Amino acid sequence: MQVQALLDSIPLSILFLLFVFSAMVISELGYRVGHWWQAKTPEEKEGPTNMIVGSLLGLLAFLLAVTMGMSSDRFDTRRALTLAEANSIGTTYLRAGYLSEPAATQSRLLISEYAPLRVIPANPEPTEIQQGITRSLEIHTELWSIAEELARETPDSPLLALYVESLNETIDLHETRVTAGIYARLPITVFILLLTTFVLTLGMVGYSAGLTGRRSPPTAVVLIVVLGGVISLLVDLDRPAQGLVTVSQQPLIDLLEQINAETVSE
Incomplete structure (x- = not known):
């Protein structure tokens, strides 16, 4: 959790720049090591380096796809729960009118305080x-x-039973939404594995270029920027309420407007 909190505290733009800068340094180090090794052992053949680099790039693409799917599923779950909770709170507020006074007024006042939270x-x-x-x-x-x-x-009131049912659903959705937003994050081990593969792959790309003595800086920069952007997007999707991609709170905002309008009319 401490590593997750540290990752959440870093702004997304800074995180992207760190990815890009670190990747360029790793790629350059790999190139220099490869160039040094080729100069030291000119008689040795290159070996299956290109095949290994291709395999690592394929593995990195696979890990990115799997991780993106996991992040997208969690994001969709948080969005669906926001709508479900708004509907449940609205139903509970309306059914509170079934209650006898002063319970109806007390319950609606409490729900009016609860919804903005x-x-x-x-x-x-x-x-x-x-x-x-x-x-x-x-x-x-x-x-x-x-x-x-x-x-x-x-105890035998059917209207009270309807209210209790919706109230119980509202309470359950609260816990479900808290769990989905705070605890159901991508495991930090997944990020560590992804970053490790990212580092090793770019290092091997630079190393392979160093062995041949040929490289294309624009191609390397484009690859690094794209990979950095994808990883930054993964981090952004995993943040419940931070960054550029966030779950819309509009269903709850619309509910607040309806409750406020009804309160004013009363």
Whole structure:
């Protein structure tokens, strides 16, 4: 988790530049080592270096594809859960009107406070997220206490059963969304494996060029920039609320507008 937190603290643009700069240094070092080795052992043949480089590039492409699929699936899950939670909160707010007074008004006021907590701002601070989760759990307890008291008074009420069902779904979706956003991240070992393959592949590309004494700097730069861009995108997709690619909070924002409009009309 500490490595993940360190990675999250680095801005995406800085991360991309670090990738590109490090890759260029590694490629240049590989070239110089290859050139030095060829000059030291001119009688030796090149061997299957080109085949090994091709295999490493294929392996890197495979790892990038697999990792991109994992990141995309997690991103889609977070987006789907945001919509599902907005629908569930909206249903719970509406069904709270089934309750007798003063429970109906108390529940709707609590839900009106709860809904804004579920909107994730752009680039939030960790403490801000934790405070929102803590208050959300407190509101769960208050809403459930109200529902429990009503259930003891009218245990056979079908309308109360509908409200409890939607409230239970809202509570469950909260935990599911927190898990998907905070804990269901790409394993750091996957990033380490990807970066290790990235380093070794570029080093071998430079080494192979050094053995032959021929290289194309523009081609190497384009390859490094493209690979750096793809890896930066993977990191961006894995960040729940940071970077350029974030989950839209519009479903929850629309819900807030509806709740506020109904509150004003009352």
